[in-house]
Amino acid sequence: MQALHLSCFTATSCLGAGLGATLDTLSTNRSGLARCTFETVELSTHIGEVAGVDDYRLPAELADYNCRNNRLALMALEQDGFAEAVRRAAQRYGAARVGVFLGTSTAGILETEQAYRKLDSSGAFVDPPNYQTRHTPYALTDVVSRTLGLAGPAFAVSTACSSGAKVFASAARLIDAGVIDAAVVGGVDSLCLTTLYGFNSLELVSPEPCRPYDAARRGISIGEAAAFALLERPADTLPGDAVLLAGVGESSDAYHMSSPHPEGRGAEAAMQAALSSAGLAARDVDYLNLHGTATPSNDAAEGQAAMRLFGRDVPMSSTKGATGHTLGAAGALEIVIAALALQNGLIPGSPGSHQLDPALELDYAFAPRRQALGVVMSNSFGFGGSNASVVLRRADAKGHA
Template sequence: MQALHLSAFSATSALGIGLTASLDALAANRSGLVPCAFETVRLAAYVGEVPALADVRLPAALADYDCRNNRLALFGLAQDGVADAVRSAAQRYGAGRVGVFLGTSTGGILETEQAYRQRDASGAFVRPPSYRGSHTPYALAEVVSRHLGLAGPSFVVSAACASSAKVFASAARLIEAGIIDAALVGGVDSLCLTTLYGFNSLELLSPEPCRPYSAARRGISIGEAAAFALLERPAAELPPDAVLLGGVGESSDAYHMSSPQPEGRGAEVAMQAALASAGLTPRQVDYLNLHGTATSNNDAAEGLAVTRLFGNGVPVSSTKGATGHTLGAAGALEVVIGALALRHGLIPGSPGSDPIDDTFDLDYVLTPRRQTLNVVMSNSFGFGGSNASVVLRRAVMQGDA
């Protein structure tokens, strides 16, 4: 595929609000996970919550879209100049030539949950939920497009935990086809009762901060996040720290609704496709951000796939011990973490993962490692066998003139 420039990007999660805070936390190997005290939830679990959302309000013109997910989206867009960069792109190309492609899983379902709790004695809603503005997945792309004054193609991908990795491929295809000139891609997912109690019913929630790839891993910690990137064709001259989207690979193994194919075959196909898309070999990857959910089956399947493709020749880690599993936002969040890794020469560690499961023959990075990076890959694998891998690379590779 044609490489695209990440001309602006940002991430907001429990780890930090914006790039500077997120980078500082990654460099210090901190975790943003805390005991769950969200809403009315009473579970022995840890979550990655963005506490600043309590003070966020939508503009009056967007009041019909008010929900935690959309507040998180606009709050995230306000960081690191992303909104300004998108509006500037719309001025250059035209508002109809900038697309919006976002991933989420449950969107604004928290508003519906709260509305059902507030029914009167007859069962009628005291405060009816806004189905279009908050509950429907597309509400996310609509509120972002309206907020930024965009009129280009827009849609939301809801493919579980691969959602906001897959949108990078969607945007690349539309830019290559000439339908648009730039795209805002990303993912937003916020805490709600459906996911917390749902994963608890599957016996997948860890009673302690999650420990990806650890011999003592006990399940996931759910988080929330908003992460965005503006994709454009590269200019003739780029800044020295410019990050490019090199390739994306997707696969659908459809092995089981909630369990991965045990040998990670679908994951391997996605990684191979991403490398082929980028015109790279496994040996050229300097760091791999694993999907790494800290569940027994997921880590085992991904570990087998990574070992077959890379051996133990690439440093790997999972940052979900720092951010929690942000579900539909995880792909975009971890791509942005990969962009930070490239720009600052930092391989993130994996808080809480010590001791590593010795059945994995991997160069697993527990504490941050400083080294020059040219190529980074990020994995995102979702329920139902929806898999995506994203490859980033430096615009000027080490050793280039």
């Protein structure tokens, strides 16, 4: 595929708002996970809750969009000069030539949950939920497009935990086809009772902060996040630390409704496709950000795929011990983390993990490492076998066109 420039990117999660807070927390191997006190939830677990979302106020003209997911999205757009960078791009290309493609899983379902708890004696809503502007996945894309003043193609992707990565492939295809010149891509997912109780019913929620790839891992810690990137065709000259989207690979193994193929066949296919898309070999990758949810089956399956493809030659880690699993936002959040890793020569550690699963022979980074990086890959895998792998590289990566 044609390489695209991540000309601006940002992330807000339980690690903090913006790139500075994110990088600082990752550099010191700290976790943003805390014991769950969210809403009316009564579960013994830890979550990654973003501070300040309840206090954030949408502009008056967007009042109909008021929900936790949309507040988190607009709060994140204000970080790192991202909104301003997008508006400048719209001036260069025209608002109709900039697309918006965002991943989410539950969108604004929290407000619907709350509305159903306030039915009157006849069973009618006391405060009827606004499905169109809050609950639906497209509500996220709509409010972001309106906020940024964009009029190009726009849609939401909801493929569970691969959503925030698959939008990079969607945008790349439309730019390559000449439909648009630039795209806002990303993912936003916020805490709600549906996911917390839902994953708990599947016996996938850990009572302690999650421990990806650890021999004693016990399940996931759910988080929330918003992460965005602006994709453009690269200029003729770029600074050396500019980050390029080099390749994207997708697969759909459809092995089971909620479990990955036990040998990680779908994961391996996505990684191979991403390398092929980028014109690279496995030996060219300097760091792999694993999906690494900390469930026994996910880490075992992905780990086997990574062993077959990379062996112990490539350093790897999952950053979900720091952020929690942010579901539909995870792909975008971890691609931004991978971009930070490239620019800063940092292989993130894995807070909470201490002893590698003995069945997996990997070079797993438990603590942060300082190392020059030219090419990194990030994995995102969702329920139903929806898989996506993304390859990023620095503009000055030696040996790579």
